[in-house]
Amino acid sequence: xxxxxxxxxxxxxxxxxxxxxxxxxxxxxxxxxxxxxxxxxxxxxxxxxxxxxxxxxxxxxxxxxxxxxxxxxxxxxxxxxxxxxxxxxxxxxxxxxxxxxxxxxxxxxxxxxxxxxxxxxxxxxxxxxxxxxxxxxxxxxxxxxxxxxxxxxxxxxxxxxxxxxxxxxxxxxxxxxxxxxxxxxxxxxxxxxxxxxxxxxxxxxxxxxxxxxxxxxxxxxxxxxxxxxxxxxxxxxxxxxxxxxxxxxxxxxxxxxxxxxxxxxxxxxxxxxxxxxxxxxxxxxxxxxxxxxxxxxxxxxxxxxxxxxxxxxxxxxxxxxxxxxxxxxxxxxxxxxxxxxxxxxxxxxxxxxxxxxxxxxxxxxxxxxxxxxxxxxxxxxxxxxxxxxxxxxxxxxxxxxxxx
Numbered sequence: 001x002x003x004x005x006x007x008x009x010x011x012x013x014x015x016x017x018x019x020x021x022x023x024x025x026x027x028x029x030x031x032x033x034x035x036x037x038x039x040x041x042x043x044x045x046x047x048x049x050x051x052x053x054x055x056x057x058x059x060x061x062x063x064x065x066x067x068x069x070x071x072x073x074x075x076x077x078x079x080x081x082x083x084x085x086x087x088x089x090x091x092x093x094x095x096x097x098x099x100x101x102x103x104x105x106x107x108x109x110x111x112x113x114x115x116x117x118x119x120x121x122x123x124x125x126x127x128x129x130x131x132x133x134x135x136x137x138x139x140x141x142x143x144x145x146x147x148x149x150x151x152x153x154x155x156x157x158x159x160x161x162x163x164x165x166x167x168x169x170x171x172x173x174x175x176x177x178x179x180x181x182x183x184x185x186x187x188x189x190x191x192x193x194x195x196x197x198x199x200x201x202x203x204x205x206x207x208x209x210x211x212x213x214x215x216x217x218x219x220x221x222x223x224x225x226x227x228x229x230x231x232x233x234x235x236x237x238x239x240x241x242x243x244x245x246x247x248x249x250x251x252x253x254x255x256x257x258x259x260x261x262x263x264x265x266x267x268x269x270x271x272x273x274x275x276x277x278x279x280x281x282x283x284x285x286x287x288x289x290x291x292x293x294x295x296x297x298x299x300x301x302x303x304x305x306x307x308x309x310x311x312x313x314x315x316x317x318x319x320x321x322x323x324x325x326x327x328x329x330x331x332x333x334x335x336x337x338x339x340x341x342x343x344x345x346x347x348x349x350x351x352x353x354x355x356x357x358x359x360x361x362x363x364x365x366x367x368x369x370x371x372x373x374x375x376x377x378x379x380x381x382x383x384x385x386x387x388x389x390x391x392x393x394x395x396x397x398x399x400x401x402x403x404x
Contacts, residue, residue, distance in 0.1 A: 017137050021130060021364035028352045035356045036388035041177060041333065042379045043305070045249045048297045050289035058285040068278045070269045072100030072257070076284045079291045080257055087295065088209075088240075089230035090259060096235045097265045100257045100287075101272065102279045104207045104243035107258040109135045109275070111239045114260070114267040115201050116141045116168040122203075123162050123170040125154055127335060127365035127372075129177045129205070142166075145366055151326045152179035152335070154187050159194065169201040169239075170194070175208035175225065175330025178365045178374040182212055182330040185226040192228045196237050204228045207243040207256075208331040210298045211378075213306055223329035229259055236261050246378075247298045248290040253283040305332055308377045308385045315393045322400055332378030335362060338371045340400045347371055347399065355395030357388050 022040055029035045058064050071077065080098050084090040092098055101107040108131070116122060118140030124133060126145045136143045144167070146158040159170060172191055174183040188204070195202040209225045229240040243256040260268050272278075290297075312334065316325040322339035336359075340347065344361030352358045362372025380388060 013138065013140060017134050018130065018364070020134070021360055025348060025352075025358050025360060028349065029358050032352050032356065035352050035358055036384060036391060037358045037379065038375045038377065038385075038388050038392060039358045039360045040379060041246070041331070041376050042251050043246055043249050043301065043332075044379055044381050045301045047249045047253070047286065048290055048293035050293045051248070051250075051253075051286040052289070054285040054289035055282065058282050064281050064285070068281050068284075070099075070273050070278055071097070071265075072279060073281065073284050076100055076288050076291075079288055083291055084259065088206075088227040090227055090240065092259065093235075095262055096229075096259050097262055098257055098259055099265070099268055099272065100255065100279045100284060102254040102256070102276055103245060104205065104241050104256040105131050105135070106254075106272070106276065107241045107243075107256045108132055108203070108205065109139075110258065110268045110271045111169075111201075111203050111241070111260070112136060112139050112141065113271045114264045115239075119166065120168045121164060121166045122168060123159060124366070125159070125172065127152070127178050127362065127367050128171075129173055130364045130366075132171060132173075132205075133366060141168075148179075148181070152176065152181040152328060154183055154191065156187070156190055156194070159191065163194075163198055163200070167198070167200050169203050171203045171205065172228070173205040173207075175211055176328070176333075177208065177331055178333050178360070178362075179326070179335045180328035180331045180333045182223040182225065182328065185224075188226055188228045189231060192231050192234055192238060196234070199237075201237050201239055202228055202234070203239045203241065205241045207241070208246055209242070210247045210295060211302070211305075211332055212330045213302075213309065214329075225330070236263070239264070244287055244290055247295070248287075248293070250283075250287070250290060253280070253286055255279055255283050255287045304382055305378050308380075308382055308389075311386060312375070312377050312389050315389055319393065319396055320401065323396060332376055334375045334377075335365070335367075336373045336375060337362075338373060338396070338400050340371050342371055342399070344371050344373060347373060350399050351392070351395045355391050355398070357391035357395055359392070 244250040324337040
């Protein structure tokens, strides 16, 4: 009789899903006490005080300990509807609906499962956000990768050429993770029109909408965030994804939201009811408080992030031609291209073990040509961030510079 373990199957689909890289790098950091992480994409500040003021309201009503509506509690939905109209120019009406999710990742999974069947294709510009690629593969769909240009901007011709009869959506992330690129309004309008013309969805991830810095933009001279869902006539084919995790220091509270075409709402709710039922109600109350504090709360902290960003950009310029760091104007990342025979993961391991600083290998974002490294600069207080930047630059000079 064969041993029982030989009879137990493992999903073949899951064997093709890449392992999450953040926990892998996290284990490296834990194994090297004192290492500073320039890896995970979170902010250094906590939620606003108004968040915690809402917790007593939550606790006052025993009904709040029960399941609530799949799409979210009405006061939060009302607050989000106002926010979307005022800040994003996105009107909620008969053609679309807001659904509160447990973070932006669940919103993306909801969207993929609602619009695509196994074997369908989803177009991802590269570098991609790794959890997006993982969700697509996990869903039995095929990610179709389209490279961006040298400054990580979208290439419309490539997107057009990638569309096939199995294409169900094009994904854009702006401001971008992992590159920090901000896509101009004109470009996003062209992508959205392309999706409309071809009868596919435009999934637009806007988790970093508040993190846009003074910089360059082909349209108006300074980068700014633009929501494709605000385009007239876009509601039937546009799925807009948002998150409180970054803007309000809300990562562990797990609150995101999505705006979906009305004809997809039932499908999205089926997915969410199965995976989650509803976003944590205590967190939804907290989100009401965060939205009451508003965008100004994030803006208060952007100056500190901007100061760290400026130092990092200046230090990277000292590394020479063997380290290319395209200037981008959003989120809190740089994606470095390094002239070294090392693989991205080998470089990460050396940086952590020998120099006490961590980044994320570019291979996790679909970049397998050469060696690249994502550096995040939003998670640390200024003094610690400066020390981390110093270690990074010294480490890269030691590891990469000596071979050039």
